Amino acid sequence: MKRWMAVFLSLCMMTALAACGMNGANSASAAESSSIVDTETQPDAPEEADGEASDVETDETAEETSDSDGASSGSNILVAWFSCTGTTEQIAEWIVNATGADSYEIVPEVPYTEDDLAYYTGGRADQEQADASARPAISGSVENIEQYDVIFLGYPIWHGQAPRIISTFLESYDFSGVTIIPFCTSHSSGIGSSAENLHDLCSDAVTWLDGQRFAGDAAEADVVEWINSLELPESEARTVGEFDFETKTVLLNSGYEMPIMGLGTYSLSDEECAVSIAALLEAGGRLIDTAYMYGNEAAVGQAIRDSDVPREEIFVITKLYPSQFDNAAAAIDEALEKMGLDYIDMILLHHPGDGDVEAYLALEQAVADGKVHSIGLSNWYVEELEEFLPQVNITPALVQNEIHPYYQENDVIPYIQSLGIVVQGWYPLGGRGHTAELLGDETITTIAEAHGVSSAQVILRWNLQKGVVVIPGSSDPEHIRENLDLFGFALTDVEMEQINALDRNEKHDWY
Numbered sequence: 006m007k008r009w010m011a012v013f014l015s016l017c018m019m020t021a022l023a024a025c026g027m028n029g030a031n032s033a034s035a036a037e038s039s040s041i042v043d044t045e046t047q048p049d050a051p052e053e054a055d056g057e058a059s060d061v062e063t064d065e066t067a068e069e070t071s072d073s074d075g076a077s078s079g080s081n082i083l084v085a086w087f088s089c090t091g092t093t094e095q096i097a098e099w100i101v102n103a104t105g106a107d108s109y110e111i112v113p114e115v116p117y118t119e120d121d122l123a124y125y126t127g128g129r130a131d132q133e134q135a136d137a138s139a140r141p142a143i144s145g146s147v148e149n150i151e152q153y154d155v156i157f158l159g160y161p162i163w164h165g166q167a168p169r170i171i172s173t174f175l176e177s178y179d180f181s182g183v184t185i186i187p188f189c190t191s192h193s194s195g196i197g198s199s200a201e202n203l204h205d206l207c208s209d210a211v212t213w214l215d216g217q218r219f220a221g222d223a224a225e226a227d228v229v230e231w232i233n234s235l236e237l238p239e240s241e242a243r244t245v246g247e248f249d250f251e252t253k254t255v256l257l258n259s260g261y262e263m264p265i266m267g268l269g270t271y272s273l274s275d276e277e278c279a280v281s282i283a284a285l286l287e288a289g290g291r292l293i294d295t296a297y298m299y300g301n302e303a304a305v306g307q308a309i310r311d312s313d314v315p316r317e318e319i320f321v322i323t324k325l326y327p328s329q330f331d332n333a334a335a336a337i338d339e340a341l342e343k344m345g346l347d348y349i350d351m352i353l354l355h356h357p358g359d360g361d362v363e364a365y366l367a368l369e370q371a372v373a374d375g376k377v378h379s380i381g382l383s384n385w386y387v388e389e390l391e392e393f394l395p396q397v398n399i400t401p402a403l404v405q406n407e408i409h410p411y412y413q414e415n416d417v418i419p420y421i422q423s424l425g426i427v428v429q430g431w432y433p434l435g436g437r438g439h440t441a442e443l444l445g446d447e448t449i450t451t452i453a454e455a456h457g458v459s460s461a462q463v464i465l466r467w468n469l470q471k472g473v474v475v476i477p478g479s480s481d482p483e484h485i486r487e488n489l490d491l492f493g494f495a496l497t498d499v500e501m502e503q504i505n506a507l508d509r510n511e512k513h514d515w516y
């Protein structure tokens with residue numbers, strides 16, 4: 006009986022077979038204010054005795070900003086599936102549609118040919134299924150696997166069981182704490198023991214829900230009905246762009262978390278970089294913003310490598326300058342090389358310029374190559390974004406623009422945020438030549454006095470409450486610590502409004 010089935014299925018496969026693995030992994034998936042070195046001293050800060058610039062309000066001119074393939078949307082659900090002739094793939098797609106999950110195709114390193122799949126011929130699939138230790142290699146991996154609480158795991162039934170590549174998948178990650186929901190397709194067999202036999206491949210800390218088998222002629226409605234019948238664990242998923250004041254992080258649309266306050270390094274010399282970054286890390290800060298144009302990428306990388314803080318805890322942003330756009334791929338490699346890092350958390354395009362789309366596409370490639378985790382833009386406003394975004398594939402994770410109480414961008418910020426893009430502000434304290442005025446503004450100082458904090462802290466907190474990430478620049482360890490200390494007070498709605506009313510639409514740099 007199995008033989009006639011084999012013949013029948015072989016015939017089906019003749020028409021439908023797209024050799025397994027051919028699809029590839031899928032959705033889971035200044036005038037350069039040149040060296041403006043005039044430094045700003047925060048007036049409420051103690052002067053340094055040696056006359057050195059006590060505090061460099063660096064032009065944190067870094068700015069920030071996915072289609073499927075490998076990209077994650079921030080969902081806590083993943084549909085991981087293996088399919089050779091498209092049947093399981095279709096079910097997976099419907100689950101993704103119904104749940105908003107990310108999708109990841111389990112792609113064999115060596116694709117299954119038609120001969121490999123012809124069962125009861127002693128071919129490759131038959132051999133693997135007969136060998137409990139067979140672990141066909143998988144091409145690629147799931148990015149950010151730790152973000153998923155629920156995994157739908159799909160496979161075709163091969164000789165009553167899940168293909169051995171599913172074992173490879175389950176043994177490749179630690180799924181502790183995750184709920185796994187198997188689903189399968191088959192010609193006629195039920196799910197049988199195939200799902201339960203997978204349990205031993207994972208830690209006991211995995212919750213397994215009953216599996217579900219779908220026939221080749223299943224309809225989308227069958228899948229939706231099944232999903233609705235499931236008791237999925239409460240989503241602990243975070244919303245992209247929402248600030249978490251407990252963890253002091255924001256979830257980017259790239260699936261990565263980024264600290265919401267950090268250090269800008271514009272104009273910091275190599276030595277200042279070392280001291281400032283050490284002070285930042287010591288005080289618990291984990292976000293560092295640099296750029297090719299700042300000339301200190303090597304020093305930033307060195308400081309990161311010199312620290313005891315694990316690399317993965319630090320989020321470093323750099324930027325490609327327009328002069329690099331015509332060979333962005335080489336510029337990305339150069340940044341990695343200079344910084345001495347295996348990957349860069351985020352690279353932005355410094356400001357619009359000739360070849361920016363091509364440069365951004367090179368950033369997209371760097372994401373695919375694992376060289377860069379997240380990508381974005383700096384100094385892009387509404388019009389620029391409207392023109393730029395349709396030409397690229399990955400939505401920027403971040404846009405970094407000039408934002409301070411005298412230049413609030415109240416029209417731009419909500420627009421960017423509505424696209425699921427996080428906004429980061431440079432010149433949060435007004436920028437060189439303007440800091441004293443801003444920090445001395447009576448509205449700000451009055452609010453600062455009421456909370457027993459500094460003017461700088463009020464302004465930074467105002468940014469955070471507006472959902473704007475802050476990267477004030479400073480070379481003063483005391484200021485660096487203070488600029489991170491933004492969570493012991495909160496501005497009232499009235500105070501927020503008072504600061505909002507200070508807007509003069511007064512740009513302090515040319516970008």
Ligand SMILES: Cc1cc2nc3c(=O)[nH]c(=O)nc-3n(C[C@H](O)[C@H](O)[C@H](O)COP(=O)(O)O)c2cc1C
Nearest residue numbers: 088089090091092093161162164165191192193194
């Ligand atoms: C090697 C092999 C073994 C199979 N064994 C069974 C089986 O035991 N029972 C069954 O009903 N179908 C069996 N099938 C058929 C597949 O389970 C079925 O066609 C499935 O829907 C294919 O999924 P896919 O298109 O996602 O690859 C087998 C197919 C292959 C290639």
